[in-house]
Amino acid sequence: MSPQERVTFHFTRESIVRDYRIAYQSRQASLLGRKEVLTGKAKFGIFGDGKEVAQVALARAFRKGDFRSGYYRDQTLMFALGLLRIDEFFAQLYADSEPDRDPSSGGRQMNSHFATRLLTDDGNWKPLTDSFNSTADLSPTGAQMPRLVGLAFASRLYRHLEGLDHLSGFSKHGDEIAFGTIGDASCAEGVFWESVNAAGALKAPMLLSIWDDGYGISVPTEFHITKGHLSSILRGFQRAPGDDEGFDLYTVKGWDYPALCETYLNAAEVVRREHVPAIVHVAELTQPQGHSTSGSHERYKSEERLGWERDHDCLVRMREWMIEEKIAPHEELSRFEEEDRQLVEELQRRAWESCRRPVEDEKRVLIQLTSELAEASAHEAQIEGVLKRLGRLANPHRRDLLGAAQESLIHTRTEKSQIRDQLVEWRDEMEEAGYQRYGSYLHSESEASALTVEVVEAQFSDSSPLVNGFEVLNRCFDEALGRYPNLVAFGEDVGQLGDVNQGFMGLQEKYGDLRVSDTGIREATILGQAIGMALRGLRPLAEIQYLDYVLYALQIMSDDLATLHWRTRGGQKAPVIVRTRGHRLEGIWHSGSMISGILNLVRGMHVCVPRNMVQAAGMFNTLLRSDDPALLIEVLNGYRLKERLPDNIGEFTVPLGRPEVLREGRDVTLVTYGACCRLAIEAAEMLTQVGIDLEVIDVQTLDPFDLEGRVRASLEKTNRIVFLDEDVPGGTTAYMMQKVLEVQGGFDWLDAPPRTLSAQAHRPAYGSDGDYFSKPNREQIFSTVYDLMHHSDPARFPSLGT
Numbered sequence: 196m197s198p199q200e201r202v203t204f205h206f207t208r209e210s211i212v213r214d215y216r217i218a219y220q221s222r223q224a225s226l227l228g229r230k231e232v233l234t235g236k237a238k239f240g241i242f243g244d245g246k247e248v249a250q251v252a253l254a255r256a257f258r259k260g261d262f263r264s265g266y267y268r269d270q271t272l273m274f275a276l277g278l279l280r281i282d283e284f285f286a287q288l289y290a291d292s293e294p295d296r297d298p299s300s301g302g303r304q305m306n307s308h309f310a311t312r313l314l315t316d317d318g319n320w321k322p323l324t325d326s327f328n329s330t331a332d333l334s335p336t337g338a339q340m341p342r343l344v345g346l347a348f349a350s351r352l353y354r355h356l357e358g359l360d361h362l363s364g365f366s367k368h369g370d371e372i373a374f375g376t377i378g379d380a381s382c383a384e385g386v387f388w389e390s391v392n393a394a395g396a397l398k399a400p401m402l403l404s405i406w407d408d409g410y411g412i413s414v415p416t417e418f419h420i421t422k423g424h425l426s427s428i429l430r431g432f433q434r435a436p437g438d439d440e441g442f443d444l445y446t447v448k449g450w451d452y453p454a455l456c457e458t459y460l461n462a463a464e465v466v467r468r469e470h471v472p473a474i475v476h477v478a479e480l481t482q483p484q485g486h487s488t489s490g491s492h493e494r495y496k497s498e499e500r501l502g503w504e505r506d507h508d509c510l511v512r513m514r515e516w517m518i519e520e521k522i523a524p525h526e527e528l529s530r531f532e533e534e535d536r537q538l539v540e541e542l543q544r545r546a547w548e549s550c551r552r553p554v555e556d557e558k559r560v561l562i563q564l565t566s567e568l569a570e571a572s573a574h575e576a577q578i579e580g581v582l583k584r585l586g587r588l589a590n591p592h593r594r595d596l597l598g599a600a601q602e603s604l605i606h607t608r609t610e611k612s613q614i615r616d617q618l619v620e621w622r623d624e625m626e627e628a629g630y631q632r633y634g635s636y637l638h639s640e641s642e643a644s645a646l647t648v649e650v651v652e653a654q655f656s657d658s659s660p661l662v663n664g665f666e667v668l669n670r671c672f673d674e675a676l677g678r679y680p681n682l683v684a685f686g687e688d689v690g691q692l693g694d695v696n697q698g699f700m701g702l703q704e705k706y707g708d709l710r711v712s713d714t715g716i717r718e719a720t721i722l723g724q725a726i727g728m729a730l731r732g733l734r735p736l737a738e739i740q741y742l743d744y745v746l747y748a749l750q751i752m753s754d755d756l757a758t759l760h761w762r763t764r765g766g767q768k769a770p771v772i773v774r775t776r777g778h779r780l781e782g783i784w785h786s787g788s789m790i791s792g793i794l795n796l797v798r799g800m801h802v803c804v805p806r807n808m809v810q811a812a813g814m815f816n817t818l819l820r821s822d823d824p825a826l827l828i829e830v831l832n833g834y835r836l837k838e839r840l841p842d843n844i845g846e847f848t849v850p851l852g853r854p855e856v857l858r859e860g861r862d863v864t865l866v867t868y869g870a871c872c873r874l875a876i877e878a879a880e881m882l883t884q885v886g887i888d889l890e891v892i893d894v895q896t897l898d899p900f901d902l903e904g905r906v907r908a909s910l911e912k913t914n915r916i917v918f919l920d921e922d923v924p925g926g927t928t929a930y931m932m933q934k935v936l937e938v939q940g941g942f943d944w945l946d947a948p949p950r951t952l953s954a955q956a957h958r959p960a961y962g963s964d965g966d967y968f969s970k971p972n973r974e975q976i977f978s979t980v981y982d983l984m985h986h987s988d989p990a991r992f993p994s995l996g997t
């Protein structure tokens with residue numbers, strides 16, 4: 196069926212009234228939500244008013260197993276699908292941190308950032324074909340788009356790939372649609388166009404709705420979009436009749452309920468059956484309360500526009516239509532509206548009380564303890580003052596309680612009493628609970644955590660061949676593709692060529708072009724493709740061709756992938772392995788090692804920096820057995836270096852967070868990773884000639900970092916330490932230093948100032964000398980270590996003349 200062959204649908208009166216009531220309740224929730232913010236009970240509010248009718252229509256096309264990847268205007272869709280209750284909507288507005296009351300995020304996300312719980316409490320997947328599913332929203336405009344590509348493309352794989360029958364909880368023959376939503380102004384983002392193009396090229400069954408209310412906050416559409424009209428500029432993506440390349444495009448007015456229902460049901464039918472993506476441009480939407488609680492739209496909308504918005508309010512229009520069509524008379528609708536208004540108020544009240552109750556209980560305990568402390572203290576008046584100030588707060592938060600406890604403890608710091616000890620204990624427990632409440636689930640806490648994967652040593656025998664580094668990876672990937680039928684590898688040049696360094700050479704031929712595939716040059720959506728696929732039970736191994744180009748994918752990696760498990764409080768996971776190569780080659784954009792910039796933005800992912808391809812293979816094997824997302828950076832100049840191939844290439848694992856001592860020494864500990872390991876070993880050989888015994892440690896993974904304190908153990912022996920890498924000064928060397936000196940307590944073992952040796956602050960220059968004077972070199976390592984020894988024992992190690 197093409198969009199030209201539309202089918203008209205007939206709905207029961209009851210179901211239409213139900214749609215109206217959901218839309219009406221949703222509007223009431225928006226109105227009341229805004230009030231709650233303006234009266235100070237919540238911090239910020241952003242609501243879906245003006246978009247209700249389109250969303251109840253869209254909900255009619257949603258089927259079990261389908262996914263949503265949307266944004267903060269979608270509350271009505273969530274209500275209509277039964278994925279969000281009104282009390283839960285308010286719980287999130289109040290930042291209620293109880294996950295049963297805010298299942299989307301457990302108080303971690305601001306209001307209208309929705310998610311369903313895809314995982315059981317122990318971190319395993321629920322059967323997703325039994326439910327409507329929503330991925331977890333993000334605030335950066337357009338950031339929902341890359342993931343949408345992968346969510347949709349997964350259906351294509353489930354329809355066409357052999358060997359996925361055991362994953363029946365994720366798909367029924369690839370019949371699932373990924374529904375996306377985005378605002379009109381956000382369509383100006385680069386990731387929007389990259390995602391639309393990628394979905395078209397991949398023939399991914401996505402159905403994207405653009406909610407067009409004519410503004411991005413205060414800026415009207417013509418400033419965002421060429422010609423000021425999305426439908427016209429999207430036309431180039433439209434497929435020709437009978438063709439299966441391209442999109443189906445629909446434009447429909449956001450207040451026209453029957454047209455919206457018909458459009459969505461027709462569009463979804465085609466997307467589902469033919470796997471042809473579609474875009475529904477929903478025009479003429481309004482925003483009755485303005486963008487958010489941060490400002491008022493009267494400041495930037497003309498009187499004329501405000502009047503137009505009142506006339507075209509989708510609820511007003513749907514109501515008129517229902518009366519005209521004799522679906523329900525005015526009186527009946529008024530009665531429902533009154534009932535629904537009261538219902539929303541009642542649910543809001545309950546949400547507020549539930550949110551406040553635990554804090555009020557804690558406040559009572561604190562007041563009891565503090566009052567008793569005051570009675571027993573010489574500082575009674577000051578503590579009473581603290582209590583009075585606390586009493587004046589209408590709705591204190593936990594931070595106010597902890598502040599009051601701390602103040603009381605400071606006043607009584609010279610006193611000893613049992614009641615004071617009790618207050619200390621109360622404060623400690625409150626702090627512990629608070630950090631747990633907001634800090635858990637940064638990484639997997641399931642039995643598949645990467646940190647609990649069994650260690651299997653690499654086995655070598657007399658017949659273990661010496662091969663090129665890339666051949667080690669090639670064998671590893673071959674074994675992995677054979678073992679895991681849901682493993683899919685993709686990236687630029689990964690398919691036919693087998694990647695630019697032949698890691699996948701011959702594997703597309705062996706496993707097919709859906710398992711090992713080429714992508715366009717589109718790093719953000721390579722990442723998004725991986726996230727979406729991982730959310731649907733596949734195991735993506737996504738390649739970013741060079742570390743330097745990770746920056747194009749970094750926003751999605753940082754905002755979406757790295758935060759996903761945490762921001763849903765363990766409700767969702769995306770076990771994506773991102774593979775890239777970096778450190779040393781040639782020039783600014785092929786030898787970057789900007790690790791700290793990445794490392795510090797992807798907390799929530801593991802970051803592996805193997806020194807060679809055998810270690811890399813072992814880390815891949817570990818990650819494939821786990822459900823944590825990770826970034827693995829191979830050493831760019833290591834593919835042609837010879838390594839011995841382990842006999843158990845498909846089975847051995849390298850544990851994360853366990854450094855390896857590459858060379859034992861007693862004088863100085865040198866801590867490094869990746870390509871610098873080779874350089875450090877070379878420098879160590881030079882140092883032996885002057886009687887300095889360098890211990891070289893490869894940390895192997897930066898996150899997690901040395902879980903057993905192996906670096907500190909080395910420092911206890913040598914009492915001198917150098918941190919070495921190719922990042923900028925104060926980059927990852929500083930990161931490692933903080934871990935060792937502060938976290939591991941290494942400071943106490945130092946006999947000399949700690950040193951860092953990194954690349955220069957500028958980017959790496961081209962050519963051999965460019966490299967030598969940009970990156971740390973053997974001579975610098977020698978001098979740095981020698982200098983430490985010179986300061987310890989100038990007689991034995993006289994100045995080199997520097």
Ligand SMILES: Cc1ncc(C[n+]2csc(CCOP(=O)(O)OP(=O)(O)O)c2C)c(N)n1
Pocket residue numbers: 268334335336377378379380381382406408410411412486
């Ligand atoms: C990357 C990014 N830039 C800026 C913002 C601030 N911002 C939040 S919403 C918004 C306007 C979005 O307009 P539109 O896409 O039309 O959606 P609407 O809010 O109108 O539904 C802006 C600029 C943001 N959240 N993310």
